[in-house]
Amino acid sequence: MEDSSRVSERGAGWACQTIGTFEKLRPGRSTFTWLRPSTLWRSRNEILARWLGDPSPEVRRRWAAAQRERGADPDFRIPVEAGEEFSFLLLGDSGEGDASQYAVVPGLLKIGQGTSFAIIASDVIYPTGSANEYCDKFFRPYKDYLAPIYAVPGNHDWYDGLGGFMRVFCDAPPLTAERRGFRLSPAGLRGLLWKKPDRVDEAALARAREMRGLPEQRGRHGRWAVQPASYWVLDTGGLLIVGIDTGIDGRLDREQGEWLRRVSAGPLPKILVTGKPIYVDNAHHPCPIEGGGTVDDVVRDPANRYVAAIGGDVHNYQRYPVRVGDRTIQYIVSGGGGAFTHATHTIPRVDVGGVEEDEFRCYPLRGDSLSFYSLLYSRRLHLRGLYVTPEEAVALMSRAIGNTPPRPAGDIRTTARMRWAARLLGGWPMPFHLPVGRFFHRWISELSDWDTPPFFKSFLHISVYGDRLRVRCHAATGCLRQEIAPPIEDEVEIPL
Structure with missing residues (x-):
């Protein structure tokens, strides 16, 4: 880990003599802000979901049914011709569209050369997942990444009713509006206040898509729709990567839970990608499934052969090697892809899940x-x-x-x-x-001004070779030195 934050202050980016080239990639000097009343009002759905109930599971079922009617694979399986040895990128919580997101891009492109695909785990677009904001927060920053990008949505993507996410990643038309009269009930009040998906500017979206318009960027057969739904299975032949949609409140509806149990069965090793991490900040969040059981029950079942569970939502990097029977599952937080960094110094001495403090890793330190x-x-x-x-x-x-x-x-x-x-x-x-x-x-x-390094952002490079899988956490500080050679802040090898 030469020149990483675990070696020196310089490796952490504190002695940043030259700011990186990411400044030239930014479309403007604007900084993402929550302080505008209009932004807060557009983000009201999470508060409404907490107070009046979350309709996301019902909406997700409608999206899934609509995609199957359009001919999507019933199990939302995506065949990937990656070969026996391949690599891919994973980053979470990327889409603020300001300096902290673009600071990740140069190192990501350098490390990502030759990778088969990338995955965004949670919150592709802030603040509300609108399709009209994908240009500068998705297509422009990753225009030079020459492979498909898949994603699982986060709570912010659901503030748009998942309309923007489904339009961009699944090429799905809007859902038909349900006509319901007003009812004097929490659900009725929620219906009056709930933010509906934005109307998509199709001409602007078409122009934005051309930034990632090469056939190798679009996915199989060069189509715009790179994935069948908001949850999916990437089938690489020897490894399955299972992406789940945890909605606003971090739960799975019954239908998705049944799907998860079904696609998780079998002898192939698997990685779970989730919008909400299962272990984070020295706490365990097993992710309930409607009707009983949890996502972590599925991950821990030895018959399912999960070797890692990676989630976004929290904007830093953490890793918990949890022993389950005679094996170790790596539970990873990878939310440092672009949004403002959440503190790690508030994490207490780690003891959750039997993980000892000196086994735990986080970035920033x-x-x-x-x-x-x-x-x-x-x-x-x-x-x-x-x-x-x-x-x-x-x-x-x-x-x-x-x-x-x-x-x-x-x-x-x-x-x-x-x-x-x-x-x-x-x-x-x-x-x-x-x-x-x-x-x-x-x-x-x-x-405060967050556009000054060090940013303490991060992304993962995951390699599959032989009977092993290697996960590396690379730092993005915004300094030219770390752009040229992105430091490795953590590395772990996992037997398959």
Whole structure:
């Protein structure tokens, strides 16, 4: 892992002398923001789903039925002619369309040369998954990636009723509107307030599609529809990659659950790709299935031969090697593909699922995460004493967690000022701390300039060779040095 954040501050991107070439790829200087009232109103469906019930499972069933009527494979299986040895890319939560997304692109293109396909795991388009925003948030950034891109939707893609996602990835026409009279009920009120899919500007979409218009980018037979539905099975011959649609609330409807159990049976090794990670932030989220059971029950069943489960939604990288019987399943979070980075320094000492702290991996390192947030808050609040240097932060977090420092930190003496800053930023237990998690991302992050490296973004390069599978997490900092040679922040080999 030469020149990675586990080796030096320079490897982490802190000593960024030259900003990368990604700036030339951006279509403009705009920065994604949640602070516009119109953006918040367009994103209302998640709140409505929590308060008044989530209609996504019913809508998903309608999409699936419509696709089968159009001739899609009943099991939504996608044959891929990749050969016995091949590789592919995987990234999650990519589509903000600003500097943090485009900073990933140069390294991704370099590492992705010769890969057979790429997968986006969750939140292809922010804020609401509209088909009218795919130009600068999907087609333009990946126009030079010369292979198909598949995707599973995230909660933000569902804010558009999945209309944009299905139009772009499945070439599906809009669903026929259901005519229902108003009912004095939570569902009736939800129907009045629910955001409907945007009307697609077909001419603009056609122009955008030409950016990825080469036959090798379109999928099998050069068609626009690269996948049959929002959940699918990539069949490479020796490995199955199963993508599931977790909707807004992270659950599977009964029909998709039955499908998952059906396609998971059999002796071929499998990887699960999901919009919501099963292990994240030292917690277990098994993903309930309507009618009983969980997605993790399917993954853990030895007869199904799952070797890894990879999910997006949380905007960083984490890996939990969980022992299940006599085997180890790698549970991975890969949500660093473009959206603002979620903190890792708030993750407590890891003990979930029998995973020990020194087996756990994350990127950014907890220390870099703490230093990053301390720098941002110190600038916004004009509190110079709140800033903790990367070296100080690595030492602080190592002592707070009780682990071996993941990067040499020198002989750092922790002061009262440093401990106060760490507690205020959530690095050490405290009843109250400044918001650094999802609340920060949604409501406060746009008050600062996020267009300056290091970004601490990441993507996965996954290789299949012989009887083994290798997963590498590559960093994207926004610095030219890391663009030329994207650092490897984590690597694991999995027997097949």
